[in-house]
Amino acid sequence: MTLAAIAEKDFQDAVRSRGMLALVALFSLLVAVFAYVVRPTGQGEQFATEALLSFAVGPFLVTTLVPLVGVVVGYNAVSGERESGSLKLLLSLPHSRADVVFGKVIGRGAALALAVLTGFLLPALVLFGLAQTGALATFNVGAFLGYTVFAAVLGVVFVAIAVGCSAAAETQRRALIGGVAIFVLFVVLWGFVTGQLLDAASGLIDPLPVSQQQVRVFLRVSNPISGVELLSSAFLGEQLFTGESVNRQISAVSMLVFWTIAPPLVGLWKFDSDDL
């Protein structure tokens, strides 16, 4: 099993990059700033961990910055090595091209997850310390940790999509264009694009035993960002895999799994047939 060897090497390579340190610093800084902004102002008001996460960290940090960073970490994973020539060194060793693609997903995904966890948890330590000394009334450690895991999962999904794109791209330039397209599609245009698709396909959907509305909801949670939003808010509301949204939550989880596996597979299909 050489997948593990590639994943470990790629992880070591990634965590040694300066960008990694910058990322941890950026995440820590932003979480700290948001924590300061939502700090309790009135007497007796409690520090609302959930409010920090769902109204500040969530919309600004998790749903835009984390996908962006995931794309940046992943888009040059294979194409960069192909252009520099280190791929020749890699494929001189007994690795299959599938090992390369999925090793990259795991290695870079792990590196990004580490950056997110460290970046979120450094300020959390401070908040936790403040809560212990009584400067803060409460700090919900469980909620914060859990939310951080959701943020890391979202990052990993975007790494996987970007690595798939990178494997399919013959040049760094194309990989970059693909990375930008991924970001724009999922972060900016998802509702518009899926709406258009839905309208165009309405004739196909009508005979099926599902309503337009059901398809619309499914398409919404198909976006990994909406999926993670749904799951994390259910988690913060202590309704994870229970309550009325349970079906949508299950859809969201299956789509997250889909986005982690399908893009690398499609990329591999192209990469496997290329002359390098």
Place this chain on the structure above:
Amino acid sequence: MTAIELRGVTKEFADVTAVRGLDLTVEEGEVYGFLGPNGAGKSTTIDMVLDLVRPTEGTVRVLGQDATADGVAIRRRTGVLPDGFAVYDRLSGRKHVEFAVRSKEADDDPDALLDRVGILDDADRKAGGYSKGMRQRLALAMALAGDPDLLILDEPSSGLDPAGAKEMREIVRAEADRGATVFFSSHILEQVEAVCDRVGILREGELVAEDSVEGLREAVGGEETLEIAIAGGDADGASDAAVDAVRDLDGVSRVDRDGDALVVSCADGAKTRVIGALEDAGVAVADFHTREASLEDLFLAYTEGDAPGEGAGEEPEEVSR
């Protein structure tokens, strides 16, 4: 058992046919030098052996297995020093070798490999700071991991100084003595002469010659070229009769006038008779010297069309065996 076997292999890229109808066999245990000018298709051929590039036509078998279908199994028994590769800038030399050892599921000591190629002192430095020669040594250390049955070295001496190139040859020799098959490419003939059992010359995607270095030398004549300066500074001073007399001698294949000299292609040992015949015909010989067909001439004869290297004395029809 053959280490590498190409049958009728053609590789067409969008704009060029890099290799056409290539048949090539490398026997187990031999050291095979794969020669050709830049752009002859050497790297494409090696890339097909390594399954980086798939042939348009034909079959490639390595260590008895299909290059594409069994690539991973083949590379587990193969060490490769690729051409035009890059290292992982942020990882140390030792990390590179550890990665190679782990990938091959071998149990080599990375430091021993680094020591063998002479970069143990730099093992903890990031490979991004290595010189071209050190990167070449690093990739060789990675190739040697796991005692491969087959070593494929693409332009192994590039970036190495003469001492480094010599060390490289010694390692090739040692690996061959261990029983490994070594297949390496070069565009410099002198590098292969010292180590190769057999040499193949590739030109415009086709194998134009394949033999031992001595065999190739014989193929282009096994002759020496005698340059004879005529007293008086004019080759016309030698009468046609004198030239004919030399041409009629045993072992002389051709005689040309070249300015103030006669250029005679003849077998080893015919030299004295040539000089004697000239003096008998009344021609004053001022000076003479002999020239063996150099390896460079030999190489050029195979790789540069029909025109034999000037003054080397090879005949084209002898060249194309």
